[in-house]
Amino acid sequence: xxxxxxxxxxxxxxxxxxxxxxxxxxxxxxxxxxxxxxxxxxxxxxxxxxxxxxxxxxxxxxxxxxxxxxxxxxxxxxxxxxxxxxxxxxxxxxxxxxxxxxxxxxxxxxxxxxxxxxxxxxxxxxxxxxxxxxxxxxxxxxxxxxxxxxxxxxxxxxxxxxxxxxxxxxxxxxxxxxxxxxxxxxxxxxxxxxxxxxxxxxxxxxxxxxxxxxxxxxxxxxxxxxxxxxxxxxxxxxxxxxxxxxxxxxxxxxxxxxxxxxxxxxxxxxxxxxxxxxxxxxxxxxxxxxxxxxxxxxxxxxxxxxxxxxxxxxxxxxxxxxxxxxxxxxxxxxxxxxxxxxxxxxxxxxxxxxxxxxxxxxxxxxxxxxxxxxxxxxxxxxxxxxxxxxxxxxxxxxxxxxxxxxxxxxxxxxxxxxxxxxxxxxxxxxxxxxxxxxxxxxxxxxxxxxxxxxxxxxxxxxxxxxxxxxxxxxxxxxxxxxxxxxxxxxxxxxxxxxxxxxxxxxxxxxxxxxxxxx
Amino acid sequence: xxxxxxxxxxxxxxxxxxxxxxxxxxxxxxxxxxxxxxxxxxxxxxxxxxxxxxxxxxxxxxxxxxxxxxxxxxxxxxxxxxxxxxxxxxxxxxxxxxxxxxxxxxxxxxxxxxxxxxxx
Numbered sequence: 001x002x003x004x005x006x007x008x009x010x011x012x013x014x015x016x017x018x019x020x021x022x023x024x025x026x027x028x029x030x031x032x033x034x035x036x037x038x039x040x041x042x043x044x045x046x047x048x049x050x051x052x053x054x055x056x057x058x059x060x061x062x063x064x065x066x067x068x069x070x071x072x073x074x075x076x077x078x079x080x081x082x083x084x085x086x087x088x089x090x091x092x093x094x095x096x097x098x099x100x101x102x103x104x105x106x107x108x109x110x111x112x113x114x115x116x117x118x119x120x121x122x123x124x125x126x127x128x129x130x131x132x133x134x135x136x137x138x139x140x141x142x143x144x145x146x147x148x149x150x151x152x153x154x155x156x157x158x159x160x161x162x163x164x165x166x167x168x169x170x171x172x173x174x175x176x177x178x179x180x181x182x183x184x185x186x187x188x189x190x191x192x193x194x195x196x197x198x199x200x201x202x203x204x205x206x207x208x209x210x211x212x213x214x215x216x217x218x219x220x221x222x223x224x225x226x227x228x229x230x231x232x233x234x235x236x237x238x239x240x241x242x243x244x245x246x247x248x249x250x251x252x253x254x255x256x257x258x259x260x261x262x263x264x265x266x267x268x269x270x271x272x273x274x275x276x277x278x279x280x281x282x283x284x285x286x287x288x289x290x291x292x293x294x295x296x297x298x299x300x301x302x303x304x305x306x307x308x309x310x311x312x313x314x315x316x317x318x319x320x321x322x323x324x325x326x327x328x329x330x331x332x333x334x335x336x337x338x339x340x341x342x343x344x345x346x347x348x349x350x351x352x353x354x355x356x357x358x359x360x361x362x363x364x365x366x367x368x369x370x371x372x373x374x375x376x377x378x379x380x381x382x383x384x385x386x387x388x389x390x391x392x393x394x395x396x397x398x399x400x401x402x403x404x405x406x407x408x409x410x411x412x413x414x415x416x417x418x419x420x421x422x423x424x425x426x427x428x429x430x431x432x433x434x435x436x437x438x439x440x441x442x443x444x445x446x447x448x449x450x451x452x453x454x455x456x457x458x459x460x461x462x463x464x465x466x467x468x469x470x471x472x473x474x475x476x477x478x479x480x481x482x483x484x485x486x487x488x489x490x491x492x493x494x495x496x497x498x499x500x501x502x503x504x505x506x507x508x509x510x511x512x513x514x515x516x517x518x
Numbered sequence: 519x520x521x522x523x524x525x526x527x528x529x530x531x532x533x534x535x536x537x538x539x540x541x542x543x544x545x546x547x548x549x550x551x552x553x554x555x556x557x558x559x560x561x562x563x564x565x566x567x568x569x570x571x572x573x574x575x576x577x578x579x580x581x582x583x584x585x586x587x588x589x590x591x592x593x594x595x596x597x598x599x600x601x602x603x604x605x606x607x608x609x610x611x612x613x614x615x616x617x618x619x620x621x622x623x624x625x626x627x628x629x630x631x632x633x634x635x636x637x638x
Contacts, residue, residue, distance in 0.1 A: 097608040099583035
């Protein structure tokens with residue numbers, strides 16, 4: 001993440017935080033919706049990607065409106081007016097030296113953008129209005145729902161409560177939901193959030209639409225869960241010369257869902273051309289492993305042992321991944337993202353990981369999807385990763401789910417796929433079929449009766465380590481005995497277990513005892 | 519449109535850029551001119567290309583609408599080519615520095631390549 005300077009524009013006594021990204025010839029300001037925080041939003045890969053796309057052709061100006069994020073607070077018991085927000089926007093544009101600016105308004109920011117363009121037509125180059133509306137009660141919610149919404153802010157603000165309201169597709173994603181809670185807390189206080197919600201509810205600019213004199217595009221995600229697309233259609237129908245573009249998807253924030261399609265649409269409207277697709281995209285199979293139950297400790301296991309167990313799993317799993325040709329893109333405590341060259345390999349690796357986990361108290365839920373990602377070095381991003389995450393989210397403990405495209409690609413691999421369920425994934429017009437993976441498709445399961453692995457497979461050092469493990473010594477004790485680092489010992493233990501195909505240290509001790517007798 | 523000499527086109531570029539005169543700037547380009555911009559967001563393998571006088575006029579109009587100061591300096595001319603630097607400052611102090619190489623044809627700019635870097 002690159003740090004961008006934050007500056008402050010002054011409107012009277014109120015200071016408004018803004019950032020400028022890129023030096024494209026055209027000035028573009030993003031007028032945010034409900035609440036925002038310029039420091040936190042950058043943490044989201046979707047937001048950062050949208051900024052990257054927009055700033056490739058423009059000088060992009062971002063700001064937090066008054067009462068939110070890094071900008072000055074207002075008195076939450078007085079009402080912030082739309083007119084004050086228009087003045088704040090003008091102050092930001094003056095500070096940034098922007099004489100004629102294209103405005104990209106989002107949701108509540110659409111009304112501010114529109115009023116800016118009618119108040120300062122000579123300063124407005126064009127209007128791109130996303131997810132907006134002219135009349136709150138007609139398009140967003142009815143009076144009684146507003147009362148419930150305000151009540152909910154009062155009791156639950158700061159715990160991610162608005163995520164459900166703004167995004168259906170990611171509301172179940174616990175990690176994202178926790179981050180969203182942080183975004184809420186750092187974007188506005190509960191009183192400010194309520195005051196802003198009340199201000200949004202007072203929006204009715206229906207009589208101003210005909211006064212717009214600049215080129216205008218209205219764009220709306222047709223499944224928008226927060227603002228009905230009819231709100232956008234109404235804007236387009238009543239703003240002179242405006243066009244309407246409907247895009248698939250149901251996420252309300254502009255920086256969620258299919259961001260590239262959104263950026264393409266805005267870029268084409270503002271510059272008249274569509275960006276040629278970049279060359280960094282590669283087709284890969286993606287495996288997402290969710291490590292379950294990492295917080296619920298079985299009786300008799302303490303945190304220290306739990307950490308060791310996870311570390312041991314990581315060592316063993318890394319070996320398995322390498323054997324299957326996997327490349328780790330991201331490894332969190334509870335979520336691993338791995339890319340493979342082939343779909344069947346990814347699914348086979350998932351089965352192997354599941355078997356490995358079953359020898360411990362860990363349980364995995366895994367999902368595989370194949371698609372293009374944007375890859376540079378170890379960083380990867382793209383819609384396919386989002387889809388793989390959704391597939392993994394649908395998987396139960398112990399199961400491996402694949403998207404239908406993976407099942408088709410893996411035909412002939414010997415893997416067997418059984419229809420499991422369908423999920424709605426943002427950006428797909430139809431629900432996506434998911435299948436679960438079974439290992440082999442023989443009537444009589446083929447068993448590879450491997451001879452018990454012999455000690456000959458081990459290096460001298462690994463044999464030494466095995467004997468010490470059999471004596472019940474801890475890694476630390478072995479490290480000190482052999483004058484090695486603990487990390488090296490851990491690696492030897494992991495390799496030794498893998499080569500002998502044994503699940504635990506105890507099994508290794510038993511193995512050692514059997515061989516000692518022989 | 520009058521055909522300009524190398525010296526006069528250098529002087530015209532300087533006056534027009536420093537005076538933020540987009541219309542005058544557009545008049546210095548051939549109708550099929552190409553302007554290429556390379557910067558952090560538009561790397562050399564995928565530069566931003568602005569083709570034709572009309573699009574270049576919009577480009578300069580947008581830039582000239584900014585309340586910033588431009589200082590054009592260090593012009594170097596050789597044959598049909600001209601290079602110059604452009605030192606720009608926004609009212610909030612943010613600076614942009616550009617270096618441009620211009621190819622002339624029949625007294626008009628046929629091709630221009632701009633490399634720019636900025637504070638952020």
